[in-house]
Amino acid sequence: MIARASKLFLPTLRDPPADAEAASHKLLVRGGFIRQVSAGVWSFLPLGWRVHRKIEQIIREEMDAIGGQEFLCPLLTPVELWEATGRASIPEIFHLTDRNGRHFILPMTHEETFTFHAREIQSYKELPQIWYHFAVKDRDEPRPRGGLLRVREFIMKDAYSFDRDEEGVKRSFELHRDAYDRMFARCGVEAHAVQAESGIMGGKYSVDFLAPSGSGENTLVVCENGDFAADLEIARAIPRAPEFPEPLTAPEEVETPDVTTIEGLAQFLGIDATATSKAMPVVKDDGALVLALIRGDDRLSESKLVGVLSSASRPATDEEIRAAFGASGGSLGPVGVELEVVADEALRGGQFVAGANRDGWHLRGVEAGRDYEPRFADIREPVEGDLCPECGGALQFRTAIEIGHIFNFGDRYSKPLGATFVDEDGQERPLLGGSYGIGPGRVMAAVVEQSHDEQGIKWPAAIAPYQVHVVALAATAEGVLELAEEAARSLDEAGIEVLLDDRDLRPGEKFNDADLIGCPIRLTVGKKTLEDGSLDMLLRASGEQVRVPANEIATRVKEML
RNA sequence: CGGGACGUAGCGCAGCCUGGUUAGCGCGCCGCGUUUGGGACGCGGAGGCCGCGAGUUCGAAUCUCGCCGUCCCGACCA
Numbered sequence: 001m002i003a004r005a006s007k008l009f010l011p012t013l014r015d016p017p018a019d020a021e022a023a024s025h026k027l028l029v030r031g032g033f034i035r036q037v038s039a040g041v042w043s044f045l046p047l048g049w050r051v052h053r054k055i056e057q058i059i060r061e062e063m064d065a066i067g068g069q070e071f072l073c074p075l076l077t078p079v080e081l082w083e084a085t086g087r088a089s090i091p092e093i094f095h096l097t098d099r100n101g102r103h104f105i106l107p108m109t110h111e112e113t114f115t116f117h118a119r120e121i122q123s124y125k126e127l128p129q130i131w132y133h134f135a136v137k138d139r140d141e142p143r144p145r146g147g148l149l150r151v152r153e154f155i156m157k158d159a160y161s162f163d164r165d166e167e168g169v170k171r172s173f174e175l176h177r178d179a180y181d182r183m184f185a186r187c188g189v190e191a192h193a194v195q196a197e198s199g200i201m202g203g204k205y206s207v208d209f210l211a212p213s214g215s216g217e218n219t220l221v222v223c224e225n226g227d228f229a230a231d232l233e234i235a236r237a238i239p240r241a242p243e244f245p246e247p248l249t250a251p252e253e254v255e256t257p258d259v260t261t262i263e264g265l266a267q268f269l270g271i272d273a274t275a276t277s278k279a280m281p282v283v284k285d286d287g288a289l290v291l292a293l294i295r296g297d298d299r300l301s302e303s304k305l306v307g308v309l310s311s312a313s314r315p316a317t318d319e320e321i322r323a324a325f326g327a328s329g330g331s332l333g334p335v336g337v338e339l340e341v342v343a344d345e346a347l348r349g350g351q352f353v354a355g356a357n358r359d360g361w362h363l364r365g366v367e368a369g370r371d372y373e374p375r376f377a378d379i380r381e382p383v384e385g386d387l388c389p390e391c392g393g394a395l396q397f398r399t400a401i402e403i404g405h406i407f408n409f410g411d412r413y414s415k416p417l418g419a420t421f422v423d424e425d426g427q428e429r430p431l432l433g434g435s436y437g438i439g440p441g442r443v444m445a446a447v448v449e450q451s452h453d454e455q456g457i458k459w460p461a462a463i464a465p466y467q468v469h470v471v472a473l474a475a476t477a478e479g480v481l482e483l484a485e486e487a488a489r490s491l492d493e494a495g496i497e498v499l500l501d502d503r504d505l506r507p508g509e510k511f512n513d514a515d516l517i518g519c520p521i522r523l524t525v526g527k528k529t530l531e532d533g534s535l536d537m538l539l540r541a542s543g544e545q546v547r548v549p550a551n552e553i554a555t556r557v558k559e560m561l
Numbered sequence: 562c563g564g565g566a567c568g569u570a571g572c573g574c575a576g577c578c579u580g581g582u583u584a585g586c587g588c589g590c591c592g593c594g595u596u597u598g599g600g601a602c603g604c605g606g607a608g609g610c611c612g613c614g615a616g617u618u619c620g621a622a623u624c625u626c627g628c629c630g631u632c633c634c635g636a637c638c639a
Contacts, residue, residue, distance in 0.1 A: 014588065014600070015573050019632045039631065092638075109639060142562075142637060150638085158639085196639090206639080217638085405639045437639055475597050508599040515599090526598050536598090 002488045003466060005501040009046055012513050022215035024448035025147025027457050031516045033465075040144020040152035047517065048444075050465040052155070055440040056134055058186045058462065059157045063132050066175040068159055071133040073113045079103040081112040085416045092139045106138040111435055114160040115413040118431055124164045124423050128172055132159035132436075146215055148445040149401055159436040162414075164423060169408050169432045176406050176436045180209055183438065184403070188460025189447045191403055192220055192229040209404035209438075213449030220400035223388035232397065233303035236389040237382035239295065239346050242274035247351050248365030251335060256362045260330030262296040265362065269353060273297040277352040277366070279332035281321055281339075282313035289316060289324055293334050294344040294380050295352070301381040308342060308377040331355040333363060334372040343374035403446050404438040451541075457518030458541045461561045466499035468557055469519035470535075471510050473526035474502060484525040487535055487553050494554035496561070515540070521560055523553065 009032075016026035028034045033048030044052055060070065079095070082088040082105055094106040107113065114131055121129065137156045144150050161172035177193060184191040189211050196208035208231060210220045219232035230236070259265050266273040276296030282305070283289055290309060294300055306312055318328065324339065325332050333354030334341045347368050354366040368374050386395050411430040414420065420428045444463075451458045461467055468491055472484035481502060488500045499519060501510050507526070514522050524536040535553060538545045539560065548556045 011571090013572060018573065019567085021633075036631095137639095139638085143633095143635090145633080156639085208639085402639080407639070435639080439639095471598095473598060506597055506599085506601065508597095508601085511599045513600090524598075528598065 002485075002492050003497075003499045005499060006503045008499075010513070010517075011045070012516055020147065022146040022149060022445075022449070023452055024149070024213070024215070024445040027448055027452055027516070028147060028445070031457060031518070034148065036147075038152075040141055040150065042148065042151060042153075042441075044441075047465045051444055051459070051463055052440050054463040055187055055443050056155075056157070059183050059438060059440065060134075062179045062183045062186075063130075063157070063159060066130060066179050068130045068132045071114075071117075071131055073110050073117075073133055073135060075106050075136055075138070076104050077107045077113060079105050081116060081417070082107070085112055085413055087112070092141065094138050094140055108137050108139045109156070109435070109437065110135065110158055111160065111409070111413045111433075112417065114435075115417045115419050115431075115433065118160075118162050118414065118419040118433075119417065121162060121419070121421050121431060124421055127162060127164045127421065127431075128168050129162045130159060130172060130175075131162075132157060134440075146445075148441045149215065150217065151441070154439055154441050157438050157440065161434045161436070162419075162431045163433070164421065164429070165432065169410070169434055173406065173408050173434050176434070177207060180404050180406065180436075180438065184209065184211075184443070187443055187447060187463055188451065189403070189443055190450055191446075192222060192400075194220065194230045195234060196231055196405065206405060206407040208402055209406075210400040211403045211443075211446035211450065212398040212400045213446055214399070215449065216399040216401040218400045218402055220398045221382055222396050222398065223391060223393045224396060225388065225391050225393040227390040227393065228388045228395075232382060233301065234307070235382050235395075236378055237386035237395055238389055238392065239298065239380065239383075239386055240274060242295070242346075242350060243272040244275050244350050245271050245364075251354075251363040251366050251371050253356055253358075254362055254364055255360060256331075257360050259360075259362070265353065266296065269362075269364070271353065275350070275352055277333070277347060277354045279334060279355055281316040281324065281332065282309075283316050283320065284309055284311040284313050286311065289320065289339055291332070291334060291337060291339045291341045292379060293341055293347060293354075293374065295346045298344065298346065298380040299383070301379055304377075304379045304381075305342070308379055325357045327355065327357045327359050331357065331359050331361060333357055333366065334368075334374060335363060335366055337372075341372060341374040342379060343368055343376055344380045345376055345378050346380060347374070348376055401442060401446055401449070403442045404436075406434065406436040408434045452518070455512070456516035459518045459520060461520045464519050465517065466497045466519050467561055468496055468498045468521045468523060469514045469517065470498055470500045470523045470525065471514055472500065472502050473507050473510070473524065474504060476507075477527035477530050480525050480527065480530055483530060483533065483535075483550060484523075487523060487525065487550055490550075490554045491557060494558065496554070496557055521557055523548075523557075 011032045013030045016030050020026040034042050096104050134157050138153050141152045144152050163169045191209045191211045194208050196206045221235040222229045259268050273296045278294050278296050280292045351365045351367045354363050356363045414431040419431045423429050448457050470484050470488050472481050474481045488498045491498045520540050522538040529535050533550045534547050537548045
């Protein structure tokens with residue numbers, strides 16, 4: 001089938017919508033791929049849906065290749081399933097009731113439903129199983145943004161593995177990790193697998209796939225030598241080397257009137273900020289006050305602290321600080337306090353200036369282990385200039401979007417839902433599971449973020465809406481449309497997807513639309529090429545252009561794809 | 562949920578501060594004609610609950626209040 005532009009719904013826009021910021025948002029809207037219906041709620045127009053389906057198909061093929069079996073589970077889900085696993089109260093869930101008042105939810109993911117089906121697994125002989133489906137997910141996101149980057153409704157491929165033991169889970173997990181690498185490679189998107197936090201999914205461990213992009217919500221930290229990649233929230237890193245003054249045999253009080261900031265302190269004492277420490281009292285969920293201590297030039301990583309404390313925390317109020325330390329915010333330190341002190345690893349060796357817990361005073365020469373007994377942990381946020389914890393190489397910080405996330409959740413869902421099997425020894429055990437998510441829409445956005453220019457998108461051939469865009473400058477001469485039709489037909493017969501721009505428009509508009517839509521190969525027919533019965537072949541990615549005889553078109557195009 | 566901004570034709574915007582006939586501009590759209598290798602030009606035309614509601618006023622796109630929607634930053638987040 002040759003797609004004729006004159007018959008298609010291709011609403012391209014000359015200007016991006018005023019409220020668009022992200023490149024993918026602007027270009028996907030301008031190119032007529034997607035349209036917004038409501039905040040974070042999008043329709044895929046015919047062109048965009050073709051791309052989405054191609055990404056889906058790549059995912060499907062790679063899932064099938066590791067033994068995945070495709071399902072389709074429903075959206076409408078009885079709330080009881082989610083009450084059983086304790087997830088019914090997650091704020092992002094949409095709730096609804098039927099005419100009889102029965103309570104349903106729209107699931108944000110399908111662990112409960114798949115585990116419900118896994119209850120039919122009875123014997124270890126049936127394991128392992130890998131199940132997946134493509135389904136709409138609804139999430140009551142507090143703040144959708146950036147076109148497809150963060151939405152309230154989207155299609156996700158989510159897969160679930162069921163195994164009899166930890167070794168099996170690991171195997172299923174690794175199968176998925178490798179399959180994901182292949183999916184992203186085939187889609188032409190750069191993605192890095194990084195250790196991640198499991199958030200509301202619970203479970204043992206998880207790996208995030210982050211795609212560097214011009215706009216995103218995550219920061220990817222990667223080593224220049226490729227030895228390390230992590231999400232900024234949990235990335236380890238080697239901080240800048242400190243510059244210490246002469247060491248002291250014991251802490252020494254020094255009066256520091258009106259000094260309340262690290263910069264002020266370092267300047268006042270004539271030392272480097274790396275030789276200071278910063279005390280941040282926080283209150284855990286159980287109400288306990290903890291003193292987090294980091295180097296003066298560092299920032300506290302809240303996400304790391306959550307892991308270390310096994311609890312969320314909030315900064316202590318002025319009153320709480322006054323009551324516990326007898327001093328105010330700018331003069332706090334670890335010496336002589338009765339609280340648990342969590343000190344960042346950077347404070348392990350050396351002497352630092354710390355607050356004296358007396359307004360207007362600090363202590364010089366404070367040494368962990370000698371002057372106070374901390375619990376050491378990595379609680380600092382990496383900064384530009386830090387070095388790789390594996391090889392000491394430079395670290396790069398790149399904004400990124402999360403395009404896939406895979407979890408080992410163990411018996412987190414099988415236990416509450418009673419999904420068990422009988423093992424070789426006749427014992428009933430809970431199934432061990434993992435879940436594996438990937439959003440084709442986000443992959444699509446990530447590709448555009450990574451592959452575009454001022455004029456438009458540069459689709460990788462594997463997911464382009466059409467592989468070839470034939471532009472007929474129809475009005476330039478008699479016979480142009482005929483030659484373009486003929487070329488399109490030969491490509492179509494060779495199994496290549498063709499978009500034929502047969503519209504009666506000026507050349508500039510047709511070229512600009514072609515650049516915007518971004519098919520990898522553009523073939524132009526006009527009076528210049530008509531003379532010798534040839535076409536101009538332009539590669540969208542490189543801008544390279546050659547003249548190709550009409551009878552060689554299919555062959556030459558195949559070489560380039 | 563906290564902070565900031567915006568809402569006028571399909572898209573991009575002006576008008577609002579200082580209230581006053583028929584609400585404007587560019588692009589797009591429809592018709593006719595001339596044009597045609599990078600978004601041409603002429604002539605003619607269509608298209609608006611000025612986000613919604615209340616209030617002030619002789620009179621509201623314009624002033625006041627409330628609500629709704631949308632975007633950005635933060636919080637939050639498979």
